[in-house]
Amino acid sequence: MDTVQQLHDISDSDVAAWHDVLAASVARDLPGEPMPTLDHVHGDLTTPGLDSRDLRWTVRTGDVLTGVARLRLFDGPGRDHLGQVTIDVHPDHRRRGVGSRLLETVAEAARRERRRTLVVEASSDTPGAAFLEAKGFACVLSLSLLLLDVREVTGITEIVHAEHPGYHLTRWLGVVPDELADTFATAKSAMGDMPAGDMDTTTTWDADRVRDMAEVVEKRGDTLLTVGALHGDTIAGFTELVIPVGDGTRAIQSDTAVVPEHRGNGLGLWVKAAMLDWLRAEWPAVEEIETDNAEDNEHMLAVNERLGFRPLRKTRQYHYEL
Structure with missing residues (x-):
């Protein structure tokens, strides 16, 4: 059974588990790209962004952490209607509803926070892009990396x-x-x-x-x-x-x-x-x-x-x- 949990105080074990999901996702989706380091993930998860605050969730399937999500809520003028989303699912646990559960959780939280628009980025020709388009997300900007x-x-x-x-x-x-x-x-x-x-x-x-x-x-x-x-x-x-x-x-x-x-x-x-x-x-x-x-x-x-x-x-x- 999948269990969604919101994280509040980020522990070292939370950082390590989150890192494992990100590293596995990069290795599968973007082969040849540098792996995220533990230090980088720790700094990213524990440092508040400018004019924003983060909500974070994990999904566990049994005892295994299988997916992570973050909703960044902007507080500055002209941006307080936005919520920036990142979702990562471990490659070994995709196509089992983990990403959908996380997206539903994030969207519900965004509505509670009176956000009107979710913003998310995905590399073209990856499972993430296909997932977002299947969920009704609209591409508003194409970028060349x-x-x-x-x-x-x-x-x-x-x-x-x-x-x-x-x-x-x-x-x-x-x-x-x-x-x-x-x-x-x-x-x-x-x-x-x-x-x-x-x-x-x-x-x-x-x-x-x-x-x-x-x-x-x-x-x-x-x-x-x-x-x-x-x-x-x-x-x-x-x-x-x-x-x-x-x-x-x-x-x-x-x-x-x-x-x-x-x-x-x-x-x-x-x-x-x-x-x-x-x-x-x-x-x-x-x-x-x-x-x-x-x-x-x-x-x-x-x-x-x-x-x-x-x-x-x-x-x-x-x-x-x-």
Whole structure:
């Protein structure tokens, strides 16, 4: 018999069992991808997200943990109608109703929390995508996942040292310096007009929020790197990279944006090349960078292809209206 249980205080045994399900799912669905580490799963499960709170459930079939689910409830303005869902079922226990039980539990909790829309991501051509479509979820955004072999990148020095009159580079580790916090928040808000299909991406950034976001990454145990292009004392463009705790061989590209009035000056390519230069100099263990692009974001796709990113797989963002 399947037993659904909500988790409240996360124990080490909960983390280990959750990790086992995730690792088995990655091995089956995404062969060749890095395995999640215990440290990464622990940080992810025990660190509250920014402007959000998590509800978590497990399913046990007898004494065996066979599935896990999480519902992230956003509390910020303009996002308090959303619930972000992740569901994973151990490959050995699929097609037995475990995923359906978890989805029913998550949807019921979302309704109690007065959420209108469930948001979930799944890699194309995997059981997860087929499951969501069978349950009536609608694809609202198609993404291309790209991978860069850091060791094979060439021509970075020339890009970094190219002249950009009126601009200069800056960089920081972790939380943004106080003197740049306000202008960095303005630059983060420039992401609001990037192509996002039918996704609801409303986010309001201020100095406190950019600091809080960096602190969340730090509490998870991850490393956050930021490179910016300054025009005077104003950030005109930036890029962020996260090195997850644990294995540390694959970094994850976070946000990249150029403020509208500074576009057309090659700043996106410049800051991303400078990030690569910094990464190779001080974090030589990082071998790969993973990023994703909306398929209609032609400019950023061109920047990534110029740096040497190559297609890895497709993924989709789904919505379900409760």
